[in-house]
Amino acid sequence: MKRAILATLGLATTFALPAAAEDIKVGLLLPYSGVYAALGNDIDAGFELGLKQFGAETSATFEIVREDTEVKPPVALGKAKKLILQDNVDVVAGIVSSGVLGAVRDMIDGAGVPLIVANAGNDEATGADCSPFITRMSFSNGQVNRPMGKWMAEQGVKKVFTLAPDYAAGRQMIDAFAASFTAAGGEIVGQEFTPFQKTQDFGPYLATAKASGADAVYVFYAGGEAIAFVKQYDSFGLKAELPLYGSGFLTSPLYVNAEGPAAEGVITALHYVPTIDNAENQAFAETFTAATGRVPSEFAVQGYDAARALIEATKTGAADRETLASALRQVSFDGPRGTTSIDPATNNVVQPIYVYETVAGDNGLTQKVVAQLPAEADPVNGCQMAPVTN
Amino acid sequence: MAHDLGFWTLQALNALQLSMLLFLLSIGLTVIFGLMHFVNLAHGSLYALGAYFAASLAAVGGYWTGFFLAPVAVAGVGILLYSGLIKRMRKSGSMAQVLVTFGLIFALLDLTRIFWGDLALAIEVPALLDGRLGFLGVEYPTYRLFIIALGLAIFGALAFVLGRTQIGAMIRAGVDNDAMAACLGINVERLFFIVFCVGCALAGLAGAVAAPLLSVTPDMGLQILIPTLIVIVIGGLGSLKGAIAGSLIYGFVQTFGAVLAPQLASVLIYALLAAVLVIKPVGLFPAKG
Numbered sequence: 001m002k003r004a005i006l007a008t009l010g011l012a013t014t015f016a017l018p019a020a021a022e023d024i025k026v027g028l029l030l031p032y033s034g035v036y037a038a039l040g041n042d043i044d045a046g047f048e049l050g051l052k053q054f055g056a057e058t059s060a061t062f063e064i065v066r067e068d069t070e071v072k073p074p075v076a077l078g079k080a081k082k083l084i085l086q087d088n089v090d091v092v093a094g095i096v097s098s099g100v101l102g103a104v105r106d107m108i109d110g111a112g113v114p115l116i117v118a119n120a121g122n123d124e125a126t127g128a129d130c131s132p133f134i135t136r137m138s139f140s141n142g143q144v145n146r147p148m149g150k151w152m153a154e155q156g157v158k159k160v161f162t163l164a165p166d167y168a169a170g171r172q173m174i175d176a177f178a179a180s181f182t183a184a185g186g187e188i189v190g191q192e193f194t195p196f197q198k199t200q201d202f203g204p205y206l207a208t209a210k211a212s213g214a215d216a217v218y219v220f221y222a223g224g225e226a227i228a229f230v231k232q233y234d235s236f237g238l239k240a241e242l243p244l245y246g247s248g249f250l251t252s253p254l255y256v257n258a259e260g261p262a263a264e265g266v267i268t269a270l271h272y273v274p275t276i277d278n279a280e281n282q283a284f285a286e287t288f289t290a291a292t293g294r295v296p297s298e299f300a301v302q303g304y305d306a307a308r309a310l311i312e313a314t315k316t317g318a319a320d321r322e323t324l325a326s327a328l329r330q331v332s333f334d335g336p337r338g339t340t341s342i343d344p345a346t347n348n349v350v351q352p353i354y355v356y357e358t359v360a361g362d363n364g365l366t367q368k369v370v371a372q373l374p375a376e377a378d379p380v381n382g383c384q385m386a387p388v389t390n
Numbered sequence: 391m392a393h394d395l396g397f398w399t400l401q402a403l404n405a406l407q408l409s410m411l412l413f414l415l416s417i418g419l420t421v422i423f424g425l426m427h428f429v430n431l432a433h434g435s436l437y438a439l440g441a442y443f444a445a446s447l448a449a450v451g452g453y454w455t456g457f458f459l460a461p462v463a464v465a466g467v468g469i470l471l472y473s474g475l476i477k478r479m480r481k482s483g484s485m486a487q488v489l490v491t492f493g494l495i496f497a498l499l500d501l502t503r504i505f506w507g508d509l510a511l512a513i514e515v516p517a518l519l520d521g522r523l524g525f526l527g528v529e530y531p532t533y534r535l536f537i538i539a540l541g542l543a544i545f546g547a548l549a550f551v552l553g554r555t556q557i558g559a560m561i562r563a564g565v566d567n568d569a570m571a572a573c574l575g576i577n578v579e580r581l582f583f584i585v586f587c588v589g590c591a592l593a594g595l596a597g598a599v600a601a602p603l604l605s606v607t608p609d610m611g612l613q614i615l616i617p618t619l620i621v622i623v624i625g626g627l628g629s630l631k632g633a634i635a636g637s638l639i640y641g642f643v644q645t646f647g648a649v650l651a652p653q654l655a656s657v658l659i660y661a662l663l664a665a666v667l668v669i670k671p672v673g674l675f676p677a678k679g
Contacts, residue, residue: 204401208649231605258512
């Protein structure tokens with residue numbers, strides 16, 4: 001008897017791999033340490049939940065191989081090579097930092113492995129540097145800020161002072177906002193780019209903003225810088241006379257409670273907030289909170305939707321690198337963010353943008369959606385999309 | 391850009407507030423170095439620990455608990471470091487000391503990650519210091535005025551202790567010539583231990599004070615380390631005068647650089663550092679003339 005069981009077990013393990021022909025190996029390339037570890041963990045949790053939630057819809061099964069980028073481009077490139085050449089993954093997902101995305105881009109494109117970008121927002125990745133193998137399920141820096149320029153001008157804001165950290169993402173976010181704001185008749189009365197990750201005291205910039213004669217201030221900051229900025233903005237008493245607007249990462253649910261009452265009344269725009277009113281989002285927010293004890297952030301939803309996009313792609317029968325890459329480019333579904341689809345011209349996600357105000361709620365701060373701005377595909381930005389060929 | 395007087399007063403206060411924060415950090419580091427020629431690169435990590443202790447204690451017992459106990463807790467960590475590591479490293483040359491304390495930065499960085507997680511923490515400003523005060527014709531956050539006052543008070547206290555008391559005389563003698571001080575019957579080793587603990591406590595205090603103003607992140611210690619080193623190199627090693635002068639120069643150059651020449655803001659201070667090193671390599675007010 002025992003022998004028979006062992007034999008069956010042996011057979012089962014021998015045949016398990018070839019039997020599941022649609023076993024898809026996913027390489028998750030995320031920062032699990034370093035400054036963006038919290039983002040990496042949220043994306044990971046979202047991705048797992050996505051696979052669990054929608055896994056039954058496809059016959060494919062998924063195996064995850066995790067690698068830590070440490071937010072260091074050279075490290076990430078090594079890990080990407082390991083995933084592609086040694087682990088032989090069918091698809092890579094993740095990537096938080098645009099610097100990391102830039103480093104692995106040629107490797108991914110050359111090896112012909114589909115990559116689902118779950119955060120990194122640099123405009124070039126779906127612009128001049130676009131690749132048929134790189135599909136972005138998160139956002140592009142321009143996409144989040146562009147609609148806000150027009151919207152603010154429509155709200156009667158005339159003169160704006162902008163502030164952002166001095167690096168590629170900071171400049172892309174502010175440039176997209178400034179372009180649409182001035183096109184809609186607004187005026188940028190001053191701009192400052194603060195040394196990235198070297199500025200902790202925003203006092204000097206805040207005094208300059210105050211003296212600039214602007215009606216409002218528009219900023220992009222994230223993480224620790226966002227917390228310091230919002231608190232200092234409030235401590236100088238600027239919020240009352242000079243309303244604070246910005247890219248929604250400023251008051252992300254991931255750290256808005258650390259900002260405390262200083263964040264109340266700040267109006268920002270983002271592709272996701274946990275309070276979006278639709279059934280998909282309600283279900284997602286509930287299961288995510290049940291699984292992790294946290295309110296889902298935009299990073300969590302990016303991981304969740306990346307998993308969902310992968311499942312949608314496998315539902316078309318795609319199972320290897322080439323077919324998955326083609327299928328990912330045609331993904332479209334109604335998710336927590338509303339109707340989410342991929343623009344085949346750039347492989348960037350097309351999604352509505354939500355303008356929200358941070359307000360006091362029952363359990364700390366919450367997000368009140370003020371406006372839903374229609375989904376717009378990014379301009380092509382010099383992307384010449386090659387067909388998928390391996 | 392035409393600005394009124396209020397604008398410049400505001401910026402001068404900003405500069406002063408940054409200077410005082412840096413002073414709290416650099417004074418400990420510079421006296422430790424001056425007295426024992428020991429380079430403690432992990433000083434910034436102690437500042438970060440101070441902020442984390444303050445955040446945890448403030449969550450339990452309010453801001454003032456954190457404010458008073460965080461420096462004590464950091465001094466405790468300092469005692470552990472001293473007896474476990476630094477005492478043994480005293481004779482091993484500055485390169486080994488730099489490497490060990492450099493390694494310590496990363497060990498402490500990961501320890502704060504493990505204990506407190508990756509998400510940034512924050513402390514609320516206590517109700518007493520919340521809001522703004524009219525000061526020299528401008529409205530300035532009360533908490534920032536508190537930092538300036540605290541920095542000046544610590545400076546005054548240290549100036550008194552170092553300049554007017556017996557232990558101050560012993561410390562100055564030790565900085566000047568430790569071998570001779572030992573010959574005169576001063577227990578230089580014990581003196582160093584005391585100074586090291588006080589230096590750690592001041593770093594912890596700086597962290598606790600900075601926490602409500604900035605955000606508490608694991609890498610805040612790394613971010614503050616370079617400015618602190620610049621302060622002591624500009625000011626000159628080992629002296630109180632050097633630390634306060636270096637801090638003021640850094641604070642004003644950084645603040646007014648950001649206002650007047652924003653494109654050059656991050657370069658300006660390094661250019662000044664290079665100029666000081668070329669013209670006066672020992673710094674402006676070194677302890678040993």
